[in-house]
Amino acid sequence: MNRTPKTLLEAVTYFADPDRALAHFVTVRWPNGVACPRMGCGSASVQFIATRKLWRCKECKRQFTAKVGTIFEDSPISFCKWLPAIWLLANTKNGTSSYELGRALGVTQRTAWFMFHRIRLSMKTEAQTQLAGEVEADETFVGGVSRTSWKARSGFVKLEHGPATGKATVFGMVQRGAGKGKSRARAMVVPNHRATSLIPRIYENVKPGSTLYTDALRSYRQTDRDFIHELIDHSVAYVNGRVHTNTIENFWSCVKRTLHGTYIAVRPFHLDAYLDESVFRFNGREGVDADRFLSTLQGADGKRVTYAALTASHPRWRLRPGRAARAAARRAITQAEPIQRPSDRI
Ligand SMILES: [Zn+2]
Secondary structure, eight states, X not given: OOOOOOSHHHHHHHTTSHHHHHHHHHHHHOTTOOOXXXXXXXXXXXXXXXXXXXXXXXXXXOEEOTTTTBTTTTOOSOHHHHHHHHHHHHHOTTOOOHHHHHHHHTSOHHHHHHHHHHHHHHHOOOOOSOBOSEEEEEEEEESSSOTTSHHHHTTSSOOOSGGGGXXXXXXXXXXXXXXXXXXXXXXXXXXXXXXXXXXHHHHHHBOTTSEEEEESOGGGGGGGTTSEEEEEOTTTOSEETTEEOHHXXXXXXXXXXXXXXXXXXXXXXXXXXHHHHHHHHHHTTTSOHHHHHHHHHHTTBTOOOOXXXXXXXXXXXXXXXXXXXXXXXXXXXXXXXXXOOGGGOO
16 A cells, blocks of 8 residues: 655656545555544544445444545545545646646636635645744735736836735735745735734744844834844845845745736735745755645545535625526527518518
């Protein structure tokens, strides 16, 4: 069972067998033996029904598949497709578009999009420990009107940082590694770049007493009390000994290559999920492909998001009439009397 794939090719061929793919996920999910995932039952006295690929709990008498209680719950897609999809998203440096995955797996783009969002959820690792030591903090702006667009050049919109130009503000922190690499990043969408938005995030994520490197933005000044705050004024210099924000600038460039190159236009509502994906790959960049695949798969347990929840807060979807209303409108069009054109008249 230890023979895990090392390359994408191996993963595709290895997981092509449904039983083997299921067995692989089961050993990752339940390394100490299958336990009932129903409503905190957790009983280990379960019986496998091989013909139906499900288990029956002897305690609560309920049946469950390996997908219950994970990001895969209710998904009709088999593990033969799920596991290569996870391999792809965990290991492609700049992400993978749902169109590419759809074509590669033979599923619709919408299905592939939903799969990727569930995989992003399993990449989301809750912040357990605060960052410490040397930490760089910085903010950046994503989306909206570009500085080179005609709107900006013609003065149609005033170019300011933040929501004024439709850009989302993203705040990030990177703990510098002691050696080469091994730095840890964290990133989140914030309402704006004022102190009231940034300071609470710093206190949440960075241990007081740590050294904090930032640029000269006024919002960071309040951190002087509890942190060793060193700032670098980018209008003067970018590096002053150890005082710089180049590590996080490097992380931003990874994020922006992914967003601009692959995802193109990300709705602010979904931006956090794309940040989770970038953070995951940045923090796991020291490992090999199989490591990143495994840690994504391990994160699948205990998480769930439905398609309805993913699209519910989407302003465009809210404005659209419901499915029933759209179907009624279509019926009305098809049943309407054909329009008589002048050429039809005799
Ligand atoms: Zn049970």
